[in-house]
Amino acid sequence: MTKKSTIKVEQVNTQIVNWLKSYAETTKVNGFVVGISGGVDSAVTSTLCAQTGLQVLCVEMPIHQHESHVSRAKEHIEQLKKRFSNVSSVQTDLTSVFETFKKEVPTNFDENKLNLTLANTRARLRMTTLYYHAGVHGLLVAGTGNKVEDFGVGFYTKYGDGGVDLSPIADLMKSDVFALATYLGVPDSILTAQPSDGLFGDEKTDEQQLGASYDELEWAMLEDENKNSSDNYTEREKKVFEIYKRLNTINQHKMNPIPVCVINRI
Template identity: 90%
Template sequence: MSKKSTIKVEEVNNQIVNWLKSYAETSKVNGFVVGVSGGVDSAVTSTLCAQTGLQVLCVEMPIHQHQSHVSRAQEHIAQLKKRFSNVSSIHTDLTTVFEAFKKEVPTNFEENKLNLTLANTRARLRMTTLYYHAGVHGLLVAGTGNKVEDFGVGFYTKYGDGGVDLSPIADLMKSDVFALAAYLQVPESILTAQPSDGLFGDEKTDEQQLGASYDELEWAMLEDENNNSSENYSEREKEVFKIYKRLNNNNKHKMNPIPVCAINRN
């Protein structure tokens, strides 16, 4: 199920950059703020924003972060600032904030449920931080989610990394993001790293959390969109498709608009 991107990277790059610039100018803001994690999605998003020529603030927000994530993020930011004079950065360590929060809430719950809830709390602290920087600098928060994450399996935190002003790469599959990253000369350390959301203290990869690789999930997403029959699937394909459908169904609450109770006023 190895996936190869078919996008025309230069054309896609230019389209997104022009879209970002037009949206920012229409919104009458100074530019963009991007949370940089050391992953390929945030590296591509920040590089696209940088090409607009508008102000770009890259924010590091470690919370008990694995050192490999920190070093990759710092490498990317240093490279980006060297290439683009409109890029600046700030380091906001949220570890003490996170620990202070934990002291104020009960934590005597089942371990797996507690760990997942605290992981989501990390993402929501980061969202709050990005909007703080956006507010004081007159910037838009640029999302870093790709199509598989945002509209396939819902692999993001509601009101965490899902809380953004605009999503420049949300119509790109993960394979497209990697193709664009190579075109944009993102650091090799990021291109070869196993994707990970960085929300757990250990080096837990996205594939370990999801139960399937992004290549497999892209395949399943396209199969589902095309209403293809599962009759000729291999055992692994059947398993992956089942994983995709389970995640897609369970996370509809993230992808669909917030339900509103419509009052009958007649």
């Protein structure tokens, strides 16, 4: 179940860059800040932002980060700064902040729930850090979520990596992101790495967390959107579709607007 992107990469690249530039000019900001993880989504997003000619600040925010993630992030940032004079970078090591936070909250809970909650805490500390840098430099926080993550399975942290000012690649499937990454010359180390959110301090991949690959989830998302019949699905396809529907259902609270109790004033 391998998905091949059908986007016209040059056209899409131009469209997103123009959209970013127009939005920044309309909102009268200096440019963008992007959290760099060592993954393909943040690499593509930062490269798109760099092409606007506006200020781009790449931020590394390690928290007990696996060395492979750190090295990929550094490689991408150094490459980007060589290519674009408007790109700068800063590292904000949040490990001590994270450890201090853990000392101040109770941790005697179910291990699985605790680990997931702490992983989401990492993402929220990073969001706060990005908005700090955005505030002092007059920048917008550019999101790095793709369409499958943001609108398919909700694979992001609410008010963590989901807390952004604008989302330049959120209408691109993961296969589209990889196609654009190849076109943009993203380092091979990133292109060949297994996607991982890096929130657990190890090499746990997104596929291990989700139970299905991005190619499979793209297929399921399109099947669901097109309301295709499941009569002819293989056993694996049935399993993948089940995973997709379950995640899509339980994560609607992330994808929908915050519920508001509207008061009847008559």
